[in-house]
Amino acid sequence: MSSTTLKCPICAHSLQNDQKNLSCVNRHSFDQAKQGYFNLLMSNKKRSKSPGDNIEMVLARQTFLNTGIYQPISEALNETCSQWITEHASTLEDPIRILDLGCGEGYYTERLYNALHPQSIELIGLDISKDAVRYAAKRNKQVTWLVASGAEIPVMPRSQDLIVCLFTRLMPEGIAPALSRQGTLITVTTGKQHLIEMREILYPSIKDQVLDPQVPLASHFKLDQQQAFQAKHTLTSSQQIQDLLAMTPHQWRAPAVGREKLLSLDSLTITIDVNISCFSLKEDQISPESL
Numbered sequence: 001m002s003s004t005t006l007k008c009p010i011c012a013h014s015l016q017n018d019q020k021n022l023s024c025v026n027r028h029s030f031d032q033a034k035q036g037y038f039n040l041l042m043s044n045k046k047r048s049k050s051p052g053d054n055i056e057m058v059l060a061r062q063t064f065l066n067t068g069i070y071q072p073i074s075e076a077l078n079e080t081c082s083q084w085i086t087e088h089a090s091t092l093e094d095p096i097r098i099l100d101l102g103c104g105e106g107y108y109t110e111r112l113y114n115a116l117h118p119q120s121i122e123l124i125g126l127d128i129s130k131d132a133v134r135y136a137a138k139r140n141k142q143v144t145w146l147v148a149s150g151a152e153i154p155v156m157p158r159s160q161d162l163i164v165c166l167f168t169r170l171m172p173e174g175i176a177p178a179l180s181r182q183g184t185l186i187t188v189t190t191g192k193q194h195l196i197e198m199r200e201i202l203y204p205s206i207k208d209q210v211l212d213p214q215v216p217l218a219s220h221f222k223l224d225q226q227q228a229f230q231a232k233h234t235l236t237s238s239q240q241i242q243d244l245l246a247m248t249p250h251q252w253r254a255p256a257v258g259r260e261k262l263l264s265l266d267s268l269t270i271t272i273d274v275n276i277s278c279f280s281l282k283e284d285q286i287s288p289e290s291l
């Protein structure tokens, strides 16, 4: 039996890990799925039968990400995390606790683990989509994979040193209690030019799709630093174009005529334009009463 930073989603007591089972003092018990993840999402917290990305999106994302086209984003994120750990080394306890919120099929989570290991880290990958977590769990057995919601993260209060969140809805009420007082939230969000070439083909006119992460996070977090990352890449097959489309909301948002035009191409140069932002908790969130 070993203690964990995981929290029982029913009574909020800490969960102990015994082989392939998590349980709390109130005997709420959660078995590990055979693929290696734990499902801590209560059915009364689900808004639909299968929340989050569906299997088609998961498989398209995995095929696309495995090509390595987005690897520079992963490298930039890993570098930001490494730098943060180096800068905070004197105040960090062993192990360093990191959570990837909305981890999807685990591409970035696995690469983050490999980049930071063999430093002593405990990494959790969490997503509301069971299909996504099933695939993520196949990537790495050292990461703790959870089906859960970012709106109510099942970890003990103030237990995580770093929370990373890539291309996922930002849920400050869920993230703030999970983060340690000196912890940092690192977001990766799309910039103005991201996939501009694809959007120009899909839509008769382009809407500005920039999400400033400060807007949804302002109630709980302050921005410490932000860095833009840009690159170009040429997709060289219609399959790559199809996978890229299928892993984005444009798959169901874009008009049929635009999608047909895009899918008739067998090459496409794309702009990758993302912002990596570091946030810390606002003063009023750090007080014990804020939990």
Ligand SMILES: C[S@@+](CC[C@H](N)C(=O)[O-])C[C@H]1O[C@@H](n2cnc3c(N)ncnc32)[C@H](O)[C@@H]1O
Pocket (backbone or CB within 6 Å): 051, 052, 053, 061, 101, 102, 103, 104, 105, 106, 107, 108, 126, 127, 128, 129, 132, 148, 149, 150, 151, 165, 166, 167, 168, 169
């Ligand atoms: C655009 S994908 C990004 C996945 C991964 N971070 C990546 O970049 O490859 C957004 C992910 O957020 C997940 N998601 C949506 N709502 C969520 C919630 N409330 N809690 C946790 N994950 C959620 C989806 O299932 C999906 O896997």
